[in-house]
Amino acid sequence: MTQDDRSTGSRERILAAAAAMVAEDVTARLSVRAVAARAGVSTGSLRFHFPTQRALQEAVLARIYEHVFPDDPIRDRSLPARDRLVNCLRQVLAPAGVGKQAREAWGKAYEMFIAPEPTEQVRAAYLAMEREGWRRIEYWLTVLADEGALPREDHARRVRFLLTVLNGLSIERALPAEESILRSETETLYTAVDCVLNARTA
Amino acid sequence: MTQDDRSTGSRERILAAAAAMVAEDVTARLSVRAVAARAGVSTGSLRFHFPTQRALQEAVLARIYEHVFPDDPIRDRSLPARDRLVNCLRQVLAPAGVGKQAREAWGKAYEMFIAPEPTEQVRAAYLAMEREGWRRIEYWLTVLADEGALPREDHARRVRFLLTVLNGLSIERALPAEESILRSETETLYTAVDCVLNARTA
DNA sequence: ACCTGAACACCGTTCAAGT
């Protein structure tokens, strides 16, 4: 509905329309007709720029992760703890890329850390990386624990769990997917985060 | 096409037709019209017995796993639901192997599904695999839901979540690890399962 | 090169009408 300059490229209008729809509702279906109508173009034009529905969804995902997560969102107390943590985890996930980019990233990871014998050097390089992710997540959890959003003890288990979920989501970005991963990714992140925040001493 | 006795209940004919379709092709879509035609009933009749497509698919799933995995650990009611589900997930994880074996397995997965351009063939092959895992987990959840261990709705989200956790654990078996993964893997599995079973409607 | 919109072949669900 926004009055984009009519001269703006159709491709751009389509992406903007789709991004707006997702912004309004992450579960939005992004059907050809809905997006095309919102962008003010024909379905044929949409198909010209995005040959397949999957191509469109990947482009939208990339667009969103590109310019919607600026700084460390953990301290933005205007949001509930769970939303902040999800946003932080998204930041971790962002560099994983989508589509071809994701596949190439995993290609590098495979050659560096999986294919070669795990010499001490290989191990050290990987563990350094992993430890950085670990520290980052642990930091976020301590911030939230200070606010009382989760228990203070036993962070190790929670961090390990979140890292595993992130690894799963990241590899799934490189694997073929059934449908828009945006929605399922969001749902999975919230499921994992709720799991961590609702921690009951079972 | 099998000449079931015309007197057999429609419900049974529908289930048999759907099961046959899945047996022939695990990726079969089981659309209303296809199943109804195969069973020799109308779409309305199908809807009468299975008010929703999801209901049909669950019934078919139960039918199949009943006589394909007769001694599935999910049925061992001597254990609490969470332990049974963890054991089931372990079964899924087992073929991933450990150490060198896990690394080689991921090497194959990489060459098959990540490195090549995702042609329709590649996608189809992967999705068939994934869908099988999906169905299996979904079946376990419906069994536990029948026992009241978790809500009955919204299984899609939970299945997706568990699959992602399994993917994460599986790739971590191929990556260098800090210490014995056995313990952290068990903890993560229980964390994920508790997350699914303690599902609160947040 | 870019775009249109109709057409095609599908979906799942609803429902008046039959037996």
Place this chain on the structure above:
DNA sequence: ACCTGAACACCGTTCAAGT
């Protein structure tokens, strides 16, 4: 109670035709 089949409101993709 069980079943029919048309109708509805959607899908994603294709394609001849326009500019």
